[in-house]
Amino acid sequence: MEKYDVVIGLEVHVKVRTESKMFCSCANLYGAEPNTLVCPVCMGYPGVLPVPNKEAIRKTVLAGLMTSCDISKFSKFDRKSYFSPDMPKNYQISQYDLPFCLAGNILISGKRFSDREPLPEKSIGITRIHLEEDVAKSTHFPKSSGIDFNRAGGPLMEIVSEPDMTSADEAYAYLTVLKRIMRYADISNCDMEKGELRCDVNISLKPAGRKEFGTKIELKNLNSFRSIHRAIDHEIARQAAELDAGAPLSQETRGWNDDKGSTYLMRVKETESDYRYFPEPDLTPITFSDEEIDAIRAEMPETPDAKKQRFIENFGLTPYDSEVLTNEKAVADYFEKAATKSSNPKQIANWIISELLRELANSANEISECPVPPANLAELAELINKGTISGKIAKQVFTEMFQNGGSPAAIIEAKGLLQVSDSSAIESLVDQAITENQAQVEQYRTGNQKVLQYFVGQVMKLSKGKANPQMVVAMLKEKL
Amino acid sequence: MSEQSSSFDLDSIANLARLELGETEKDSLRIDMEKIVAYVNVLSELDVEGVEPMAHAAALTNVVRNDRADASFPREAFISNAPETIDDELIKVPKVIDVGV
Ligand SMILES: [Zn+2]
Numbered sequence: 001m002e003k004y005d006v007v008i009g010l011e012v013h014v015k016v017r018t019e020s021k022m023f024c025s026c027a028n029l030y031g032a033e034p035n036t037l038v039c040p041v042c043m044g045y046p047g048v049l050p051v052p053n054k055e056a057i058r059k060t061v062l063a064g065l066m067t068s069c070d071i072s073k074f075s076k077f078d079r080k081s082y083f084s085p086d087m088p089k090n091y092q093i094s095q096y097d098l099p100f101c102l103a104g105n106i107l108i109s110g111k112r113f114s115d116r117e118p119l120p121e122k123s124i125g126i127t128r129i130h131l132e133e134d135v136a137k138s139t140h141f142p143k144s145s146g147i148d149f150n151r152a153g154g155p156l157m158e159i160v161s162e163p164d165m166t167s168a169d170e171a172y173a174y175l176t177v178l179k180r181i182m183r184y185a186d187i188s189n190c191d192m193e194k195g196e197l198r199c200d201v202n203i204s205l206k207p208a209g210r211k212e213f214g215t216k217i218e219l220k221n222l223n224s225f226r227s228i229h230r231a232i233d234h235e236i237a238r239q240a241a242e243l244d245a246g247a248p249l250s251q252e253t254r255g256w257n258d259d260k261g262s263t264y265l266m267r268v269k270e271t272e273s274d275y276r277y278f279p280e281p282d283l284t285p286i287t288f289s290d291e292e293i294d295a296i297r298a299e300m301p302e303t304p305d306a307k308k309q310r311f312i313e314n315f316g317l318t319p320y321d322s323e324v325l326t327n328e329k330a331v332a333d334y335f336e337k338a339a340t341k342s343s344n345p346k347q348i349a350n351w352i353i354s355e356l357l358r359e360l361a362n363s364a365n366e367i368s369e370c371p372v373p374p375a376n377l378a379e380l381a382e383l384i385n386k387g388t389i390s391g392k393i394a395k396q397v398f399t400e401m402f403q404n405g406g407s408p409a410a411i412i413e414a415k416g417l418l419q420v421s422d423s424s425a426i427e428s429l430v431d432q433a434i435t436e437n438q439a440q441v442e443q444y445r446t447g448n449q450k451v452l453q454y455f456v457g458q459v460m461k462l463s464k465g466k467a468n469p470q471m472v473v474a475m476l477k478e479k480l
Numbered sequence: 481m482s483e484q485s486s487s488f489d490l491d492s493i494a495n496l497a498r499l500e501l502g503e504t505e506k507d508s509l510r511i512d513m514e515k516i517v518a519y520v521n522v523l524s525e526l527d528v529e530g531v532e533p534m535a536h537a538a539a540l541t542n543v544v545r546n547d548r549a550d551a552s553f554p555r556e557a558f559i560s561n562a563p564e565t566i567d568d569e570l571i572k573v574p575k576v577i578d579v580g581v
Contacts, residue, residue: 018547019547019548019549020547020548020550022518025545025548025549025550026515026549026550027549027552028549028553029549033555033569033572034569035569035570035571036555037551037552037559038552038555039552039553040552040553040556043553043558051543051544051545052543052544053544053547054544054545054546054547055546056547057544074535076535076536081496083498084576085573085574085576086576098535138573138576139570140575140576142575143575144566144573144575145571145572145573145574145575145576146566146569146571146572146573146575147570147571147572147573148569148570149571156538273550274496276496279536281536281537283536283543283545284536284538284540284541284542285535285536285541285542286541286542286544342559378543414551422565458490463559475536480530
């Protein structure tokens with residue numbers, strides 16, 4: 001038994017995808033020239049009046065519904081005061097006691113990093129989701145920092161989890177599932193490199209079995225899911241060593257240094273009252289009726305989890321295959337289109353997982369740019385099932401479709417790849433193989449059944465892969 | 481420090497507001513702030529049993545805008561308000577180590 005219980009909660013900031021910023025009509029856009037997407041409102045000039053972006057609020061409520069949260073019928077915005085050069089107003093418009101979404105949960109599944117064994121499914125609570133404005137982006141130089149305010153004032157959700165996770169693996173799985181949900185509902189792309197998803201980790205250790213939590217330490221500056229996993233593992237070991245040595249831990253914020261693979265002290269944490277929250281006087285409260293919440297619920301896409309279950313039930317997929325296919329909504333949609341045109345959905349799943357996804361990865365293409373439409377993949381699979389081509393030839397046809405487009409039938413026609421099912425043609429190939437390999441014939445006849453495979457190979461080679469394999473085997477057995 | 485009987489911690493409030501105060505300033509501010517707090521405390525005499533906390537002074541809700549982007553401010557005009565810049569593109573500030581929401 002482990003000496004300490006690990007308690008982990010995550011605060012995830014997700015940039016909401018909208019056309020304009022949260023409280024002004026500057027474009028909410030990544031990659032523009034620095035400080036070109038700013039105006040008196042997002043720069044907090046005196047006398048301006050912010051007005052909330054309806055779509056950002058709708059997407060936040062949608063995020064809440066996708067994570068089984070209760071949607072507040074009455075919410076408001078509050079001012080959170082602190083000083084930072086990346087925050088123009090010296091306060092951030094956020095939500096304190098009445099956020100849009102409360103008390104949800106998501107089901108996590110995934111794999112352990114150490115042995116790739118599946119994690120047990122587990123429900124992780126979502127404490128709240130609130131909407132706030134983003135801060136600016138700082139670039140650090142040796143003697144100064146430079147601020148680009150384009151990002152400042154953009155709509156930003158903060159999704160706070162319950163302290164329900166107990167390992168780096170679970171935190172990683174939670175983030176993976178959360179990101180998938182946000183992408184399914186088109187709330188955000190969650191591209192960490194673009195700052196569309198940022199994650200802070202709260203982590204504490206306590207002696208195994210004890211009820212009271214230990215000292216909570218916050219980890220920041222985490223740039224990828226991988227570094228979050230590493231930082232948590234490192235911090236568990238560091239805190240355990242401190243506790244072993246009898247050193248008291250203090251509530252602090254630590255940064256992650258990805259190159260060194262260790263955390264460092266950033267600052268001793270402020271207490272909540274230091275932020276002096278108070279209701280934002282420039283903004284009115286936001287209310288929702290049951291009908292309005294139901295209207296948003298009606299637009300909710302199927303959750304990844306529901307889709308995974310449906311694929312297992314309707315198409316007979318294994319849980320693993322279903323998980324792979326529902327990881328990205330676009331892949332799931334592709335599968336579903338092809339599978340409904342096919343007599344064997346399981347076969348379509350195999351083709352997507354083993355061929356299509358590999359080709360896409362090799363060509364660095366998204367599935368949305370896939371040169372093989374779902375109908376063509378379904379057609380290819382049917383041609384195998386009808387015995388028009390062998391599985392091996394089908395792979396050749398697939399590669400051709402992927403590289404140069406075209407329908408399977410047209411490619412088979414143009415390249416003369418039609419399967420040979422004419423028994424006299426096969427018979428002559430079988431005879432040729434037997435005549436040319438007398439030594440192996442002897443082996444087979446003295447009882448070595450394995451040699452049959454050798455003959456199948458020879459005949460397939462003579463036919464350039466086009467002979468019908470079942471017919472070849474039957475005829476070989478007969479003649480040998 | 482002897483008069484630290486106030487209901488607030490002046491030094492910590494000054495620190496949060498990034499104000500550096502001299503002793504005489506502190507004394508006069510403390511007297512003013514005590515008066516303010518006492519004045520606001522009158523409210524605590526009211527019976528608010530069963531009264532919903534108010535979130536806004538105006539009886540308005542749902543003042544929102546549609547998600548439409550429009551032109552921003554010209555950068556030259558915005559940047560001209562900054563004491564220092566980096567390449568006329570970024571606002572220059574003293575080196576920041578700890579950033580973040
Ligand atoms: Zn603006």
